[in-house]
Amino acid sequence: MSISLDEAVELTRTGDVWVFRGRSAPDRAIQFTTNSPVNHVGMAVVLDDMPPLMWHAELGRSLPDLWSGTHQRGVQLHDLRDAVCVWANRYGQRAWLRQLDPPADGEMERAVLRTIARLDGTPFPSTAQLAWRWARGRVPALPRPGRLSALARPIRLPALPRPGWPALAPRPTPTNSPNATGAANATGSPNAANATGSANSPNPTGSAGSTRAASPAGSAKERDRALETAYCAEVVAVTYEAMGLLPAGRRPNWYDPGRFWSGDDLGLAADARLGSEIEVRVPPR
Numbered sequence: 001m002s003i004s005l006d007e008a009v010e011l012t013r014t015g016d017v018w019v020f021r022g023r024s025a026p027d028r029a030i031q032f033t034t035n036s037p038v039n040h041v042g043m044a045v046v047l048d049d050m051p052p053l054m055w056h057a058e059l060g061r062s063l064p065d066l067w068s069g070t071h072q073r074g075v076q077l078h079d080l081r082d083a084v085c086v087w088a089n090r091y092g093q094r095a096w097l098r099q100l101d102p103p104a105d106g107e108m109e110r111a112v113l114r115t116i117a118r119l120d121g122t123p124f125p126s127t128a129q130l131a132w133r134w135a136r137g138r139v140p141a142l143p144r145p146g147r148l149s150a151l152a153r154p155i156r157l158p159a160l161p162r163p164g165w166p167a168l169a170p171r172p173t174p175t176n177s178p179n180a181t182g183a184a185n186a187t188g189s190p191n192a193a194n195a196t197g198s199a200n201s202p203n204p205t206g207s208a209g210s211t212r213a214a215s216p217a218g219s220a221k222e223r224d225r226a227l228e229t230a231y232c233a234e235v236v237a238v239t240y241e242a243m244g245l246l247p248a249g250r251r252p253n254w255y256d257p258g259r260f261w262s263g264d265d266l267g268l269a270a271d272a273r274l275g276s277e278i279e280v281r282v283p284p285r
Contacts, residue, residue, distance in 0.1 A: 014047065
């Protein structure tokens with residue numbers, strides 16, 4: 001399915017995911033290391049009578065950040081149409097829209113605004129940081145002395161390739177630690193690995209002989225404070241978690257752009273789902 005950019009902008013709602021695929025060497029490196037056909041992800045923010053916005057993280061600063069009113073690198077809130085045009089025409093990316101079903105409600109939109117207030121302006125990681133954090137996100141968290149053991153994660157079955165996408169090898173399960181490297185997009189479309197975050201293990205407190213796990217809200221706040229730098233997939237994942245669409249407790253650097261394409265399974269909560277990719281035709285500029 002293919003629609004025009006005008007149609008996509010009219011159609012998109014808060015929580016919809018936009019994924020991008022480029023052909024440059026850094027883009028290919030990201031796709032290879034994450035075993036997916038995409039290398040960048042952003043989230044639509046559509047509130048009241050405001051124009052649709054794109055919430056994402058990138059190395060470039062070609063567009064004004066509409067939250068701070070400045071040109072900055074890292075986590076940014078852009079006019080959605082302008083952002084898609086930059087990624088398509090300047091960075092040479094193809095764009096797809098995946099719609100959130102059911103649409104975000106008012107409480108979710110308020111959670112999005114709180115997350116934007118916390119994370120906007122967070123720097124984008126360096127290439128070395130990005131690669132290291134992506135690798136760490138694939139290693140099971142080890143319990144620290146005095147902490148409870150890390151909770152076991154469910155095994156994710158490898159996804160079959162969809163028609164129209166290149167055939168891919170099975171993605172590694174969360175318990176594997178592949179020897180892969182990340183890359184930042186030299187053209188300004190930076191993408192590869194993911195971000196930092198606190199360990200998955202619960203945080204016991206209290207007197208000897210008794211433990212009490214930290215609340216999900218407290219864990220989310222700890223992870224937000226730990227995000228001294230942030231990568232595109234991390235930003236969307238942390239925002240989805242604040243909206244109640246992703247389970248609390250998973251490290252943000254477990255996510256990469258490939259988690260947000262239809263060949264993978266995010267395991268969204270509350271019976272939510274993301275629809276199949278809708279290709280967006282972007283006019284040249």
